[in-house]
Amino acid sequence: MNPFPEIAVHRLGNGLLVLAAEIHSLPILSHQIHFAAGSRYERPGITGISHLFEHLMFKGTRRVKPEEFARIIQAHGGTLNAFTTTDNTSYYENLPADKLELAMDLEADRLANLQLTSETLEPEREVVRSERKLRSVNSPFGLLIEQLSALAYEQHPYRWPVIGWDADLKTLTLDDCREYYRTYYAPNNAVLVVVGDVVSEEVFRLAEKYYGPIPAQPAPRLPITPEKPQRGEKRAVYKKVSQVSAFFAAFHIPGITHPDLLPLQILCTVLSSGRSSTFFQKFEKPGKAVEVQAEMGSPPFFFMDPGLLQIYAVASPGFPLEKLEREIWEEVEDLRRGLLPAETLVKARKQVRSAFLQSLQTHFFKGLLAGLYQVRAGDYRRLYRVLDRYESVTAEEVRQAAQKYLRPENRTIVSLQPVSQEEHDELGEIE
Amino acid sequence: MTLKAVPPAFTLPPIFTAVRNGMKIYVAPRAGLPLVSLHLIFPYGAEADPPGKAGMADLMAEMLTLGTGRHTAAQIASEVDGLGASLSAHAGWDATVLHLQGLKEDLERLLGLLREMIAEPSFPEEEFAQLQQRRVAALAQQKDESQIVAGERFEEILFRGTPYDHPVYGTLKTVPLISRDEVQEFHRRRSLPEGTFWVVAGNVDPEDCFRRLEANFSVLTPEPLPVIPVNPVPPQGIRVFIIDRPDLTQSQIRFGHLGISPSHPDFCAFEVMNYILGGGGFSSRLMQRIRVELGLTYGIRSSLDLRRQTGPFAVATFTPTATTFGCVEESLSILKSFQAQGASKDEKEEAGQFLRGSYPLKFETLSQVAQRILQTEIYGLGTEFLRDYPERIAAVGEADILHCAQRHLRPEDLVLVIVGRAEAFRREFERLGPVEVSK
Numbered sequence: 043m044n045p046f047p048e049i050a051v052h053r054l055g056n057g058l059l060v061l062a063a064e065i066h067s068l069p070i071l072s073h074q075i076h077f078a079a080g081s082r083y084e085r086p087g088i089t090g091i092s093h094l095f096e097h098l099m100f101k102g103t104r105r106v107k108p109e110e111f112a113r114i115i116q117a118h119g120g121t122l123n124a125f126t127t128t129d130n131t132s133y134y135e136n137l138p139a140d141k142l143e144l145a146m147d148l149e150a151d152r153l154a155n156l157q158l159t160s161e162t163l164e165p166e167r168e169v170v171r172s173e174r175k176l177r178s179v180n181s182p183f184g185l186l187i188e189q190l191s192a193l194a195y196e197q198h199p200y201r202w203p204v205i206g207w208d209a210d211l212k213t214l215t216l217d218d219c220r221e222y223y224r225t226y227y228a229p230n231n232a233v234l235v236v237v238g239d240v241v242s243e244e245v246f247r248l249a250e251k252y253y254g255p256i257p258a259q260p261a262p263r264l265p266i267t268p269e270k271p272q273r274g275e276k277r278a279v280y281k282k283v284s285q286v287s288a289f290f291a292a293f294h295i296p297g298i299t300h301p302d303l304l305p306l307q308i309l310c311t312v313l314s315s316g317r318s319s320t321f322f323q324k325f326e327k328p329g330k331a332v333e334v335q336a337e338m339g340s341p342p343f344f345f346m347d348p349g350l351l352q353i354y355a356v357a358s359p360g361f362p363l364e365k366l367e368r369e370i371w372e373e374v375e376d377l378r379r380g381l382l383p384a385e386t387l388v389k390a391r392k393q394v395r396s397a398f399l400q401s402l403q404t405h406f407f408k409g410l411l412a413g414l415y416q417v418r419a420g421d422y423r424r425l426y427r428v429l430d431r432y433e434s435v436t437a438e439e440v441r442q443a444a445q446k447y448l449r450p451e452n453r454t455i456v457s458l459q460p461v462s463q464e465e466h467d468e469l470g471e472i473e
Numbered sequence: 474m475t476l477k478a479v480p481p482a483f484t485l486p487p488i489f490t491a492v493r494n495g496m497k498i499y500v501a502p503r504a505g506l507p508l509v510s511l512h513l514i515f516p517y518g519a520e521a522d523p524p525g526k527a528g529m530a531d532l533m534a535e536m537l538t539l540g541t542g543r544h545t546a547a548q549i550a551s552e553v554d555g556l557g558a559s560l561s562a563h564a565g566w567d568a569t570v571l572h573l574q575g576l577k578e579d580l581e582r583l584l585g586l587l588r589e590m591i592a593e594p595s596f597p598e599e600e601f602a603q604l605q606q607r608r609v610a611a612l613a614q615q616k617d618e619s620q621i622v623a624g625e626r627f628e629e630i631l632f633r634g635t636p637y638d639h640p641v642y643g644t645l646k647t648v649p650l651i652s653r654d655e656v657q658e659f660h661r662r663r664s665l666p667e668g669t670f671w672v673v674a675g676n677v678d679p680e681d682c683f684r685r686l687e688a689n690f691s692v693l694t695p696e697p698l699p700v701i702p703v704n705p706v707p708p709q710g711i712r713v714f715i716i717d718r719p720d721l722t723q724s725q726i727r728f729g730h731l732g733i734s735p736s737h738p739d740f741c742a743f744e745v746m747n748y749i750l751g752g753g754g755f756s757s758r759l760m761q762r763i764r765v766e767l768g769l770t771y772g773i774r775s776s777l778d779l780r781r782q783t784g785p786f787a788v789a790t791f792t793p794t795a796t797t798f799g800c801v802e803e804s805l806s807i808l809k810s811f812q813a814q815g816a817s818k819d820e821k822e823e824a825g826q827f828l829r830g831s832y833p834l835k836f837e838t839l840s841q842v843a844q845r846i847l848q849t850e851i852y853g854l855g856t857e858f859l860r861d862y863p864e865r866i867a868a869v870g871e872a873d874i875l876h877c878a879q880r881h882l883r884p885e886d887l888v889l890v891i892v893g894r895a896e897a898f899r900r901e902f903e904r905l906g907p908v909e910v911s912k
Contacts, residue, residue, distance in 0.1 A: 045506055067505060069483065070833050100755070109765050112755035117823040119830010138830050165768030173771035175723040176791055182617040283720040286614045317550030317560075329606040332614050358610040389555045396557025396576055399506055403838040466720050473722070 045402050046425060049412055050242035054250060056258040057230025061412050061422055062245040063237045065405060071238030072405040073145035074134040075153070076413040079226035081128045081204045082266065082346065088218050090206015093126040094170050095222055099133065100124075101162035103155040108162060111148055118144055128200055129346040130417045131226075136406055139239035143248055150252035153227055160216055167211060174205045179472055183354075186280045186290055186456050193276050194292045194350055194454040198269040208473040228259035233422075235413040237405040269294065269348060276454040281469060284460040286332065287363040290354040291455045295447050298344040298419045304394075304431045305439040306351060306447065309377060310336040311390040312440075313353075318389070320373050325355070330366055332356040341398065341428045342414035351447065363457065371450070378444040381437040394432050483833045485860050488846060489679035495692030497670040497850065500679040501842045507577040509675035510839035513587060513690075514847060515569040516668030517698050520636035520782075523659075526651050528643015530564035532604065533660050537571065538562050539600040542593040546600050549586065556582060562590075564641050567781040568851050574839070577676045580685075588689045591665065601653035612645045619892040622716060623725040624789070627890040630714060631731065631785055635703040665693040672846045674839040703782040705731060708886040711906035717895035724797040724893030728804075729787030730883045732777040735852040741865045742877040743777060748824040749816045749874070750808070751775025751788055756823060758807050763790065769800045781852055786881070794894050798901035801889065808884040815875030829863040 052060045080092050102108040115122045120137035135145045178184035188203045195201035205211075234253065236245045272294055296302055313336040314321040321334040338344070338351040355370060357363045382390075401407045416422040461469075489500045522529045538560060539546040553560045558575030571590065575583050615621050625640050632638040639647070669692055673682050733743055744752075751759035751774050759773045773790035788808075792800040816824075836842050849858050891898070895910045902908050 068833055068837060070837070109755045109761070113823065116753060116756050116827045116831075119827060119832070119834075121831055121834060136834055138833065165765070168768040169764060169771050172723065172769075172791070172793060175793065176771060180619060180721050180723050182614070285616045286610075316554035318547065318554040322550075323547065326607060327603055329603055329610065332607070332610045356614060358606070359613050385555075389551070392557035393554055394557075399508060399576070400574070402506060403508070405837070463719055471722075 045399055045429070046408065046411075049422060050246075052246040052249065054229065054254050056254065056256055058232055058234055058249070058253050059416065060234045060246055060249045061236070061416065062240065062242040063408060063412065064240060064242060065237060065408075066239050069139040069239050070136065070405065071139050071142055071236060071240050072134060072136045072409045073142065073149065074132060074235045074409045074413050075149055075232055076130050076132045076235065076417045077226055077232045078129075078262075078417050079131045079222075079231070080126055081202060081206070082199050083226065083262065083264070084199055084202070086202070087210060088214055088222075089202040089210045090170070090204075091214055091218060091222050092131055093205055094166065094211065094214065095219060096124045096126045096131050097166045097170060098158065098162065098219060099152055099156060101166065102157050103151050104157065105151060105155070106148065111152065114148060115145070120145070126204055127343075128204060130414060132410070132413065134406065134409070142236065142240055142245065146248045146252040150256065153229070153253070154256045156223060156227075158216060158220055158223065163216055163219060167214070170205070171208060171211055174208060174211065177205060178203065182284065183288065183290065183458065185282070185472065186288070186458050189278060189280055190290045190292050190352070190454060190456045191350070193278055193456065194272075194294065195269055197267040198347060199266060200269075200345070200347065200349070224259065225262050229253055229256050230258040231262065233413050233416045235409040237409040237412075266347070272452050272454070274451050278456045279459050280456055281459045281461045281465065282472070283463055283466045284458055286356050286359065287458055287460055288354065288356040289363060289367055289455055289457040290352060291453055292350040292352050293447050293449075293452050294348055295338060295351045297347045297349065298342075299424075302439075302443045302446070303338075303344055304428075305435050305443040306338055307340060307394060308387070308390045308432070308435050309440050309444055310338055310351065311393050312377070312382060312386055313373070315390070315393055321370075324373060325366065325370070329358050330361045330369070332358055334370065340394070342411050342418065342425065344418070346418040374444070374448050378441065378448060380441070382440055384437070387435075387437050387440070391432050391435065395429060398428060398432070483863065486836055486842060488856050488859075490856070491683045493683055493687035494690060495667070496686070496690060498683055498686055499670070499672045499846045499850070499856075500677065500682045501672070501674040501846060502677055502679055503675055503839060503842070505676065507676055508574070508839060509577050509580055509583065509673070509677055510574040510843055511572070511583060511587060512672040512843050512847060513571040513591065514670050514672065514851070515663065516567070516666065516670075516851070517663060518564040518566050518568045519639070519641035520566055520701065521663070521698070522636075522639065522643075525647060526655065527639035527647040528608070528641070529651055529656065529659050530569055531642050532608070532648070532651060533656050534562040534564050534569050534571070535604060536596050536601060536656055536660075537590045537594045539604065540595045540597040541589045542595055543589060546597070549590070552582070552586060558583060560586075566637060566641065568847070570847070580677065584685055584689060591690065594660065596653055596657045596660075598653055601656065605648060605651070608642065608648050609645065612642070612648065619718060619721060619725045620791075623727045623890050623892045626714060626716060626892075627727040627729070627787060627888060628785060630712070630888045630890070631729070632703070636701045637703060637780065637782075663698065665691070666698055667692060668698070670850055672843045672850075674843045705783070708883075710885065711887055711889060713889045713891070713902045713906055713908040715895045715899060715902070715908060715910045716890070716892045717910055717912055718892055719894050719896075721794070721893050723791050723793050724891050724898070725791050726797070726801060726889075726891050727787055727789050728801065728887050728889040729775075729785055730887045731783045732786030733881055734781060734783055735779050735848070735854060739873075739877050739881065741862075742869045742873040743881060744828060745821065745824045745866065745869045746816070746874045746877050747775055747777055747786075748827060749820045750811055753824060753827065756827070758811065759788065759804060762807055763800060763804060767803065769796050769803070773804065779848065779852065794897045797891060797893060797898045801902075805884050808882060812878045812882045812884060815878055816871060818871060821869070821871050821874060825866050825869065828866045832863055
């Protein structure tokens with residue numbers, strides 16, 4: 043059985059690629075548009091503009107009042123949202139099946155006719171700064187993770203957070219936003235995906251009707267500086283008020299199209315997925331750590347350019363962080379030295395296969411797979427190879443990936459050192 | 474741009490039911506992906522925790538997965554992961570759920586695992602000690618999460634003196650006081666009691682499911698469990714509780730009071746009301762005013778948490794330290810004006826259209842389908858509630874919403890919890906009512 047339906051493809055004259063998958067199990071659909079726009083495309087001084095812009099896309103057009111987009115979709119029984127990552131900005135509406143035209147009409151309208159004014163920018167700037175406080179400044183590990191990327195990358199735009207630096211959020215201008223809109227919100231810089239109880243020909247007809255008249259724009263110039271190879275471990279300490287000590291480590295790994303990624307995902311699965319995983323059995327179960335995880339994302343959420351595999355650990359109160367870290371690296375060394383036992387490999391393969399099948403339950407996720415593989419890897423058809431590739435990963439490939447990427451020289455570590463309120467205050471205001 | 478719409482007709486996916494060996498069984502078959510989702514539900518949860526032993530039911534649930542007469546915890550974990558399955562065992566309010574989700578090809582082994590955990594749990598001493606240690610460490614870490622701290626404190630005050638007055642996973646004070654023997658005894662007295670039921674969703678044949686469950690499981694404790702009532706508290710005005718966290722730059726805010734149960738006749742009117750007030754995202758009055766017009770927060774919402782008895786109705790938001798009082802004051806005034814005037818015809822229609830139109834989206838995954846069925850059984854609604862829900866929402870009128878707001882909203886009598894820099898806003902809050910500051 044093929045768990046993913048066939049995708050019909052159509053490219054409009056203005057360059058917009060349209061992908062349609064017919065699934066008639068429930069009378070619903072997911073309409074999504076994915077732009078090649080994200081923090082990867084920013085530069086110092088305007089960090090965070092991709093995400094701020096995602097907010098501004100809800101601020102109305104000549105026909106639709108600010109935030110009315112959401113009201114209309116919801117009043118037709120739909121749910122909607124948007125998200126910004128390093129590599130894409132995506133907008134979606136999940137709706138009753140007979141509302142396809144409504145979604146197309148509204149989405150195409152804001153792609154062509156967004157109203158950008160200082161009256162809409164200013165309150166939204168504060169909303170985003172509040173979001174940054176929630177996600178980074180006041181979250182237990184948010185600023186630590188920001189520092190990890192900033193230290194691991196010296197040149198590539200992945201070094202700043204998707205939400206941006208607060209100083210840039212404060213000073214971004216309306217002109218910056220207008221230029222960003224003109225450059226990145228173009229039909230030739232996007233992929234439209236519709237999955238659900240629809241007919242492909244009707245999807246293409248409506249796409250022509252609503253998106254067809256929007257003119258293409260010159261392709262964005264992409265002066266993205268590649269990261270140079272790391273030649274030695276980097277370390278930093280972050281001090282804040284905290285109940286626990288912790289460390290976050292990152293290893294540079296290749297981008298989404300590289301054949302080593304799925305062996306690395308298997309490796310992360312062996313290390314920390316499920317109660318039989320190495321990290322749970324060795325560290326969490328005996329009470330040395332509250333949590334130890336190895337993470338690098340899963341299809342289609344792999345980084346477009348060389349990304350990071352993170353290993354992080356939160357020490358249990360009373361257990362020394364240095365000892366925990368040392369023991370974790372010993373486990374990683376074992377993976378670099380020896381081959382995985384056959385049964386461990388079979389188990390990990392089944393875990394990733396099962397998780398992939400579970401995620402295919404929603405039209406929304408099926409749309410994300412197609413749209414993000416297209417935007418990040420240049421070809422949505424990669425999604426069809428995921429299950430077969432999981433099955434073909436060998437123990438030798440896992441070991442080679444561990445040897446190649448999980449080297450101490452390729453590692454960056456930031457540790458959280460808890461301090462008193464007084465010391466916290468002496469270190470200055472955090473933002 | 475029109476807001477008028479008629480939601481398309483929706484047919485509830487088929488649900489088959491049977492009673493076998495004293496247990497009710499629901500099966501929701503779903504062709505397509507080779508997946509199966511099994512839920513075994515005991516009709517008690519954290520409200521049954523003995524006084525001073527908050528966390529008991531939840532610890533018991535997890536202990537069922539940590540060793541049987543035949544297999545160690547490590548062997549069970551290895552079997553679950555080897556099947557590519559996910560296993561969880563947790564107490565909620567009013568119910569404790571064992572959930573095992575995996576591939577259809579492994580149905581027999583998945584059921585075998587559940588049978589063993591239910592029939593032969595061994596409560597190993599070492600596993601219990603480690604579990605307790607893990608829980609204590611996690612609870613300590615949780616103190617850094619201001620959102621969780623705010624939510625816990627709010628419910629603790631709101632439900633003081635009732636069985637809902639503690640977090641389901643217990644507290645740093647209570648978890649260390651629970652012994653392995655107490656957990657085992659707690660389990661023994663409630664092992665597969667009357668009211669235990671199953672929800673199976675996925676790529677399965679209902680008759681085959683009924684047969685398999687009948688062959689492996691049976692109710693053991695045929696007496697119904699006692700129910701401890703949650704009595705409404707007399708009005709006490711607005712009470713403010715600040716948890717002082719000088720290191721925070723943004724305050725976490727929760728305020729509200731007791732709501733109603735899902736079996737209350739006003740429940741559907743409450744759903745519509747809450748969508749308009751603060752449950753409907755950008756369609757809601759709270760979001761429009763506090764985020765869109767004033768830019769005071771990234772998010773604000775109101776919600777009614779479901780419990781068999783009365784659940785909490787709460788507004789949750791966060792805002793920079795300097796705007797804490799203004800954000801609360803403005804939100805309260807929205808509640809007051811809603812209580813006085815109710816909703817407009819357009820608001821009512823939009824809310825009804827959303828709740829009815831988006832209803833099919835709530836049946837997309839196996840977990841969603843199972844969750845819907847599970848709730849109707851726990852709250853005693855019957856699956857006809859799922860069938861009739863769109864019609865019942867459609868029948869809610871503006872007068873029903875106004876009546877609901879006047880009867881169930883109490884902006885003058887609520888618990889308000891803030892986690893943030895107390896010295897920056899304490900004085901302002903004294904205008905609302907008594908203020909208590911704690912660490």
